[in-house]
Amino acid sequence: MRYAMAIDTKKCVGCSDCVVACQTENNVPLGFCRDWISETTDGTYPKLELEIRSERCNHCDNTPCVRTCPTGASHIIDGGIIKVTHFECIGCGACIESCPYDARYFHPEGWVDKCTFCDHRLKNGQLPACVSVCPTKCMYFGDLDDKNSVVSKIIATRKWKVLAPEAGTSPQIFYLV
Amino acid sequence: MKEEIITSGRMIPNIDPVLHVWHWQIPVYLFLGGLAAGLLFFASYYTLTGKTKNFPTAVKIGPIIALFAIVLGLIALLLDLKHPLYFWQLYTTIRLESPMSWGAWALFLIMPMAVVWIASYLKEIFPKLDSRKKFASLLKFIIVETETDKEFNWDWKFNWLRKFEQFVIKERKPFAWIMIVFSVILGVYTGILLSAFNARPLWNTSILGPLFLTSGLSTAAATIMWMSKNHTEKIVFSRIDLLLIVVELFFITHLFMGYVAGSQVKIDAAHYFLGGEYTISFWVNVIILGLIIPAILESLELLKFKVPIAIPAALILWGGLMFRFIMVDAGQVTRYLY
Ligand code: SF4
Ligand code: SF4
Numbered sequence: 001m002r003y004a005m006a007i008d009t010k011k012c013v014g015c016s017d018c019v020v021a022c023q024t025e026n027n028v029p030l031g032f033c034r035d036w037i038s039e040t041t042d043g044t045y046p047k048l049e050l051e052i053r054s055e056r057c058n059h060c061d062n063t064p065c066v067r068t069c070p071t072g073a074s075h076i077i078d079g080g081i082i083k084v085t086h087f088e089c090i091g092c093g094a095c096i097e098s099c100p101y102d103a104r105y106f107h108p109e110g111w112v113d114k115c116t117f118c119d120h121r122l123k124n125g126q127l128p129a130c131v132s133v134c135p136t137k138c139m140y141f142g143d144l145d146d147k148n149s150v151v152s153k154i155i156a157t158r159k160w161k162v163l164a165p166e167a168g169t170s171p172q173i174f175y176l177v
Numbered sequence: 178m179k180e181e182i183i184t185s186g187r188m189i190p191n192i193d194p195v196l197h198v199w200h201w202q203i204p205v206y207l208f209l210g211g212l213a214a215g216l217l218f219f220a221s222y223y224t225l226t227g228k229t230k231n232f233p234t235a236v237k238i239g240p241i242i243a244l245f246a247i248v249l250g251l252i253a254l255l256l257d258l259k260h261p262l263y264f265w266q267l268y269t270t271i272r273l274e275s276p277m278s279w280g281a282w283a284l285f286l287i288m289p290m291a292v293v294w295i296a297s298y299l300k301e302i303f304p305k306l307d308s309r310k311k312f313a314s315l316l317k318f319i320i321v322e323t324e325t326d327k328e329f330n331w332d333w334k335f336n337w338l339r340k341f342e343q344f345v346i347k348e349r350k351p352f353a354w355i356m357i358v359f360s361v362i363l364g365v366y367t368g369i370l371l372s373a374f375n376a377r378p379l380w381n382t383s384i385l386g387p388l389f390l391t392s393g394l395s396t397a398a399a400t401i402m403w404m405s406k407n408h409t410e411k412i413v414f415s416r417i418d419l420l421l422i423v424v425e426l427f428f429i430t431h432l433f434m435g436y437v438a439g440s441q442v443k444i445d446a447a448h449y450f451l452g453g454e455y456t457i458s459f460w461v462n463v464i465i466l467g468l469i470i471p472a473i474l475e476s477l478e479l480l481k482f483k484v485p486i487a488i489p490a491a492l493i494l495w496g497g498l499m500f501r502f503i504m505v506d507a508g509q510v511t512r513y514l515y
Binding site for chain 2: 014016019031032033036037038039040041042052064067068069070071072073087088089090091092093094096097098099100102105106109110111163164166167168169
C-alpha cells in the first residue's frame with residue numbers, strides 16, 4: 001500500500017478550508033499549521049502566471065527526516081505515512097533541518113509535529129480531513145498501488161509535477177497542472 | 178521572476194519566514210566537540226609515537242581541557258533539545274544513518290576514555306596533594322593521603338583502582354589507538370552533522386567533514402601552544418598550527434569552488450558569502466582574524482620575531498567558533514525554491 005495525494009492547482013482557490021479543517025481535526029496549537037496555502041507568481045508583468053497550492057508533508061519515499069532522526073521517533077508506518085512518536089522525540093530539530101519543505105515544526109510541548117495523512121481517520125475508512133472538506137473537490141487521496149484508486153487514475157490521465165524534485169526526497173504529493 | 182508567498186497566515190516561530198531552529202547551542206556544541214577531538218587526537222598521537230616526554234601539555238593537560246569541553250558540549254546539546262527530559266532516548270538506540278545519533282554515542286564513549294586517561298596521569302600531574310586544596314577534597318571518595326611515599330603523598334583508595342591504573346599505564350599504546358580513532362570520528366562528525374542535510378544546500382557538501390576536522394585540530398593546537406610552558410612544545414605546535422591553517426584555507430577554497438560550480442541553489446548559497454549578508458562576518462572573522470593574521474604571526478614567530486603566543490592562539494579559537502556560528506546560521510537560510 002502506498003498512500004498519496006493529488007491536488008489540482010487548476011481548481012484550488014486558496015480558501016484555506018483545508019488548513020482550518022486540519023487544525024480542528026488534529027488539535028493543532030494556535031498559530032501553527034500542518035498544511036498551508038502558498039501562491040506562486042511566475043513571469044514578468046503583464047505575462048504572469050499564478051498558481052495556488054495546498055501544501056503539507058509530502059510523505060516522501062526517500063525520507064531524510066526519518067534517516068536523520070537520532071532516536072527513531074520519526075518513522076514510517078504502513079502505507080508510507082511518516083509519523084513522529086511524541087514520547088520518543090527529544091526535540092533535537094534534526095528532522096526539521098532535513099526537510100526541504102519545512103513541513104515540520106516544534107509543538108509547544110517540545111516534540112515535533114507534522115501532517116499524518118489523518119491516519120486515525122483512514123483506519124475508520126474516512127478520508128483525511130483536508131480532502132474531505134475541500135469545497136472545490138481539488139484533492140484526491142488514495143492508494144498508489146491500487147490501479148483503480150482515485151489518485152492512480154487521476155495521475156495517469158492528467159499532467160502533474162512534484163515540488164523540488166531536485167531535493168531528491170521522492171515526494172508523494174502530486175500537483176496537477 | 179518567481180515569487181512565492183504563503184497566504185494561509187502560516188507564521189510558525191523559528192520556521193517562517195526563514196528557518197532558525199538551531200541557535201547558539203549547536204555551533205557551541207560543534208566547536209567544543211571539535212576542540213575535544215583535536216586535543217585527544219594530539220594526546221594519543223604523541224603517545225603512539227612515544228614522545229610523551231617532549232609534549233607534556235599535549236599528553237597530560239590537553240585531555241583535561243578536552244573533558245571539560247565534552248561535558249560543556251553535551252550540556253549545550255541538552256540545552257538545544259526542546260524535549261530535554263527525554264534525552265535518554267538518544268541512548269536507547271543506535272541509528273547509523275543519523276549523524277546526530279552516532280555523534281551523541283561518540284561523545285558518550287569518548288568521555289570515560291578521557292577520564293581514564295587523565296586519571297592514569299594524575300600522579301604525574303599532581304604528585305603532591307595539598308589537603309587544603311579543593312581538588313583533593315573533591316576526590317576524597319577515591320583517593321587517600323599517604324605519608325610514606327617520597328614521590329607522591331597520595332594514592333588510590335581502592336586496590337582495584339591501583340591495579341586498573343597499572344593496567345592502563347602498561348597498555349597505553351593500544352588505549353591510544355582506540356582513542357585516536359574515536360577522536361577522528363568525533364572531529365569528522367562535527368562536520369558531517371551538517372553535511373548530511375541535503376535540504377540545506379550550504380551544508381550539503383562532503384568537504385565539510387574534513388574541513389571541520391582540520392579546524393578542530395587547529396583550535397586544539399592553538400590551545401596546546403597557549404597552555405604549554407615548554408618552549409619546544411610551543412614551537413612545534415605553532416608549526417603544526419601553521420600547517421593546519423594552510424590545509425584549512427585549501428579546503429575553504431575547495432568548498433567555494435564546489436558551490437560556484439554547483440546547481441543554482443549552491444550558487445545562491447555561496448552568494449551569501451560572496452556579497453550577501455554573511456560576507457563581512459565570514460571574511461573578517463573567519464578568514465582574516467581566524468586564519469590569515471594568526472598565520473602571519475606564527476610565521477613571524479618562526480622567523481624569530483617575538484610574538485606573544487596568546488594572540489594567534491586566541492584568534493584561532495575565535496575564528497573556529499565564528500566559523501561554526503556562521504555556517505550553522507547561514508545554512509538554515511539556504512533552501513530549495515519551488
Ligand atoms: S516532506 Fe519533509 S517531513 Fe515530510 S516526508 Fe518529506 S522530508 Fe519528511
Ligand atoms: S526532533 Fe524528534 S523526531 Fe525530529 S529528529 Fe529529533 S528526535 Fe527525531
